[in-house]
Amino acid sequence: MVLMIAWWSAAGAAVLLAAAFITDIRSMTIPNWLTVPCCAAGLLAHLAAGGWLGLGSALLGVSVGFALMYVLYVFGGVGAGDVKLFSALGAWTGVAGVWGVTMYSILFAGAAGFIILVWKKARRGKPLNGQLRLAGIHLKLLDGFNNLNGPAAAEEKVTIRFPFMLAVLPGAAVFWFAG
Numbered sequence: 001m002v003l004m005i006a007w008w009s010a011a012g013a014a015v016l017l018a019a020a021f022i023t024d025i026r027s028m029t030i031p032n033w034l035t036v037p038c039c040a041a042g043l044l045a046h047l048a049a050g051g052w053l054g055l056g057s058a059l060l061g062v063s064v065g066f067a068l069m070y071v072l073y074v075f076g077g078v079g080a081g082d083v084k085l086f087s088a089l090g091a092w093t094g095v096a097g098v099w100g101v102t103m104y105s106i107l108f109a110g111a112a113g114f115i116i117l118v119w120k121k122a123r124r125g126k127p128l129n130g131q132l133r134l135a136g137i138h139l140k141l142l143d144g145f146n147n148l149n150g151p152a153a154a155e156e157k158v159t160i161r162f163p164f165m166l167a168v169l170p171g172a173a174v175f176w177f178a179g
Contacts, residue, residue, distance in 0.1 A: 005093060006049065010176070012042055013092040017165075017172055020085050024165035030081030035088045042091025058091045065090030065098040072106075082164050097175075105164070105171030112167055 005013075016038045020030050039062060046058035065086035072078045090098035 005097060008045065008049070009042075009092050009094075012038070012045060013089055013097065013172075016042075016085070016088055016092060017169060020081075021165040021169050024081070024163040028161075028163050029079070030085045030165075032081075032084065035081065035084035039084070039088035039091045042088060046091070057094050061090030061092075061094040061098050062087045063090070064095045065102070068098070068102045078164055082168075085168075100175040101168065101172045103171075104175045105168045108171045108174075109164060109167035112162065116162065 016034075019034055019038075023034060024030055043055060043058050043062070046054035048054075050057065065088070066083060069078055069083040069086040073080060073083050086098055086102060089101060093101070
């Protein structure tokens with residue numbers, strides 16, 4: 001299925017994601033001064049283009065974007081700026097757009113987190129022990145060979161933090177151009 005959205009809607013979403021990428025890379029935050037006006041602009045654009053039906057569709061996109069990211073926020077997988085960003089993205093793209101971008105972004109974030117974890121462990125010359133926490137999901141990674149000589153030492157907790165926009169931008173690109 002190909003998602004067809006108006007060019008102005010896609011342009012608004014692209015500008016939002018580009019600005020969020022820049023701020024997230026620089027400071028690992030997505031500020032309110034970006035997300036709130038962009039959300040309002042998306043709602044107004046859909047109201048102007050589609051009347052009350054357009055506004056309703058955009059509001060549903062805001063709600064779905066908020067709900068999807070809020071669940072991840074509660075589990076510590078993303079920050080509050082990401083929640084507001086996906087709400088604003090939903091205002092521009094509607095439910096189908098924000099859903100697709102979210103799913104691809106989570107896949108990219110999982111892959112990036114796993115690569116970073118393996119790379120960090122390899123640099124330290126340690127086996128792949130610890131905990132991968134990404135998008136609110138805890139994944140235990142244990143080296144089974146540690147238990148051959150008795151109980152393993154206390155597991156090392158590995159925390160991986162990176163700007164979520166490093167996963168969102170490719171997730172959005174794959175969703176819109178290849179999905």
